[in-house]
Amino acid sequence: MLQLLSSKKHIIENILRIYIKTSGNTLCIDIDPKYDIRQIKNIVAPKIGLEPDELKVIFAGKELADNIVIEDCDLGEQSILHVVKVKEKVPKKINDYGMKPLCEILDDSMFSPISESRNNSISVEANDVAHILNNDTDANITSNQQVLVKKIHFYVYCPTCKGLKQGKLRVRCNFCKSGAFTVHSDPQNWTHVLENKQITGTCENDTQFCEDILQNREPTFAEFYFKCSEHISLGENDQAVPLYLIRPNLKQIQCLACLDISYDAVFVFPCQNDHVMCLDCFKQYCMSKLTERQFWQHPEYGYTLACPNGCADSFIKEIHHFRLLDDQNYDRYHRFATEEFVLQSGGLLCPQPGCGMGILADTDCKRITCQGCKYVFCRLCLQGYHIGECGPIENDDLNNQSTSCESELSCNNGNNGEIASRTTIKIMTKPCPSCKTPTERDGGCMHMICTRAGCKFHWCWVCQTEWTTECMGDHWFG
Amino acid sequence: MAALPRRIIKETQRLMQEPVPGISAVPDDSNARYFHVIVTGPEDSPFEGGLFKLELFLPEDYPMSAPKVRFITKIYHPNIDRLGRICLDILKDKWSPALQIRTVLLSIQALLSAPNPDDPLANDVAELWKVNESEAIRNAKEWTRKYAMDN
Numbered sequence: 120m121l122q123l124l125s126s127k128k129h130i131i132e133n134i135l136r137i138y139i140k141t142s143g144n145t146l147c148i149d150i151d152p153k154y155d156i157r158q159i160k161n162i163v164a165p166k167i168g169l170e171p172d173e174l175k176v177i178f179a180g181k182e183l184a185d186n187i188v189i190e191d192c193d194l195g196e197q198s199i200l201h202v203v204k205v206k207e208k209v210p211k212k213i214n215d216y217g218m219k220p221l222c223e224i225l226d227d228s229m230f231s232p233i234s235e236s237r238n239n240s241i242s243v244e245a246n247d248v249a250h251i252l253n254n255d256t257d258a259n260i261t262s263n264q265q266v267l268v269k270k271i272h273f274y275v276y277c278p279t280c281k282g283l284k285q286g287k288l289r290v291r292c293n294f295c296k297s298g299a300f301t302v303h304s305d306p307q308n309w310t311h312v313l314e315n316k317q318i319t320g321t322c323e324n325d326t327q328f329c330e331d332i333l334q335n336r337e338p339t340f341a342e343f344y345f346k347c348s349e350h351i352s353l354g355e356n357d358q359a360v361p362l363y364l365i366r367p368n369l370k371q372i373q374c375l376a377c378l379d380i381s382y383d384a385v386f387v388f389p390c391q392n393d394h395v396m397c398l399d400c401f402k403q404y405c406m407s408k409l410t411e412r413q414f415w416q417h418p419e420y421g422y423t424l425a426c427p428n429g430c431a432d433s434f435i436k437e438i439h440h441f442r443l444l445d446d447q448n449y450d451r452y453h454r455f456a457t458e459e460f461v462l463q464s465g466g467l468l469c470p471q472p473g474c475g476m477g478i479l480a481d482t483d484c485k486r487i488t489c490q491g492c493k494y495v496f497c498r499l500c501l502q503g504y505h506i507g508e509c510g511p512i513e514n515d516d517l518n519n520q521s522t523s524c525e526s527e528l529s530c531n532n533g534n535n536g537e538i539a540s541r542t543t544i545k546i547m548t549k550p551c552p553s554c555k556t557p558t559e560r561d562g563g564c565m566h567m568i569c570t571r572a573g574c575k576f577h578w579c580w581v582c583q584t585e586w587t588t589e590c591m592g593d594h595w596f597g
Numbered sequence: 598m599a600a601l602p603r604r605i606i607k608e609t610q611r612l613m614q615e616p617v618p619g620i621s622a623v624p625d626d627s628n629a630r631y632f633h634v635i636v637t638g639p640e641d642s643p644f645e646g647g648l649f650k651l652e653l654f655l656p657e658d659y660p661m662s663a664p665k666v667r668f669i670t671k672i673y674h675p676n677i678d679r680l681g682r683i684c685l686d687i688l689k690d691k692w693s694p695a696l697q698i699r700t701v702l703l704s705i706q707a708l709l710s711a712p713n714p715d716d717p718l719a720n721d722v723a724e725l726w727k728v729n730e731s732e733a734i735r736n737a738k739e740w741t742r743k744y745a746m747d748n
Binding site for chain 1: 607658661690693694695
């Protein structure tokens with residue numbers, strides 16, 4: 120028998136290695152993706168001393184029917200199937216939700232940009248496409264591209280592959296985190312998937328364990344999570360972050376920036392109008408906002424952006440979406456976010472070129488020592504520390520720093536550039552009276568509005584204090 | 598120089614095919630990002646009858662950043678300074694990539710109909726507009742006749 124099995128293995132053209140998790144045991148088996156669930160039960164049953172009819176196979180929140188073929192289940196290499204013993208030996212009834220894999224039941228339209236599209240049939244969508252195409256004279260689209268593929272696509276940030284990948288939806292018990300869990304109903308939209316405790320189910324992990332513990336308090340809830348579909352599963356903890364604002368462009372909506380219609384995934388802003396940008400434009404939008412420091416430090420979501428059309432309540436809540444930036448810009452995003460956080464927490468940034476370390480010090484302490492580069496400076500004017508009032512900029516202060524810089528930071532040629540930049544900044548700019556951001560006035564009136572998104576302080580270029588009606592009367596234009 | 602983005606091509610085509618009434622915007626022969634613009638002074642404004650030349654430039658990261666627009670024809674207006682620079686929120690912090698060349702030019706035309714002396718760029722003009730509106734309007738008409746009606 121063993122020989123027969125092993126010789127049979129050689130006949131399998133595409134071997135798929137999967138794990139079978141039973142209560143207490145994990146088996147590793149090689150199968151053909153063309154096997155159905157009945158065949159899996161036949162293989163597994165003797166290994167755990169049970170009859171095939173006593174087994175239930177659970178995957179992604181569903182008990183799979185015997186006639187389901189593995190390759191239709193969105194099951195990757197080294198995925199885990201849960202096998203549990205049926206509780207009562209009653210003949211199985213096929214109920215309408217339980218027996219098909221999750222990926223066969225969900226469809227893209229449930230999660231597409233326009234919420235009402237769930238009620239629309241495919242023909243309505245095709246009409247819309249035709250309508251758009253008629254208006255778009257220079258669109259050169261082959262009939263192949265018009266075919267709308269109805270397959271659920273989730274996009275994730277995969278920490279292993281370090282990039283935007285297609286994701287797979289998985290289900291586990293919200294309480295004990297076991298994957299041996301069947302849902303009572305299918306998720307219908309993103310809220311069901313992203314928010315806690317939306318869909319109830321039955322935990323099959325340990326007889327009655329979860330139900331007993333939670334009895335009289337709440338039902339057992341499903342917890343949805345995502346895996347990357349592009350690398351071999353590294354186990355149950357190998358998860359990916361759902362980038363749920365990136366969605367298939369089922370309704371063929373035009374990008375608000377480049378005016379093209381993307382046939383790939385698009386970014387849908389979380390605003391009432393579901394404004395859409397193609398992913399390239401979204402990246403450019405992020406980069407230009409980053410360069411202008413116009414990201415917003417949101418108390419709940421973090422350093423983020425809103426819909427470029429200024430729609431109300433449109434902040435991006437899941438900041439992993441900014442992982443779409445390349446590594447260099449993502450580092451910059453991180454640095455700016457940290458700096459903004461320090462500034463908003465009442466801290467300051469070391470003014471020494473090349474340092475910029477965040478410093479949180481008592482607000483009444485004027486003499487600040489940077490722990491990074493040991494520079495000692497005045498909290499009020501960000502110049503080298505001095506006793507008494509902050510004075511005008513002194514040039515010898517610059518010279519002093521060049522020596523200290525050489526000795527402490529062992530700067531070499533780059534030093535001259537740094538000093539030159541610093542001199543220029545000193546000559547050309549004045550600090551915002553509120554956050555000290557060096558600000559250049561390149562024309563217009565004396566009424567300044569701080570360019571830092573988190574500050575926006577209104578100040579007077581002449582007085583270097585808050586802008587007042589007196590400033591307006593006396594020296595609005597200098 | 599990088600290829601011209603499709604968005605700019607599309608906008609230019611539309612400006613040619615369906616021009617905005619009272620506004621013409623033609624790309625320069627040698628630089629498709631630079632537009633020669635003519636805005637006619639709106640009716641019932643001191644600029645009526647004038648043809649105002651402007652220049653409009655689409656920067657490298659357009660539409661992520663706003664077009665740069667400047668009046669070339671001298672104009673007496675509280676929100677336009679003597680260098681032709683325009684004080685208009687959508688050209689600065691209220692810019693959105695969903696706005697277009699045509700919406701910008703329409704806003705500029707609207708600004709000619711409704712000067713806003715409370716948000717000025719030209720100080721003396723704004724002050725006169727507030728203190729003595731009829732004299733300011735007289736000046737504006739005079740400048741329109743002098744600078745915007747020849748040719």
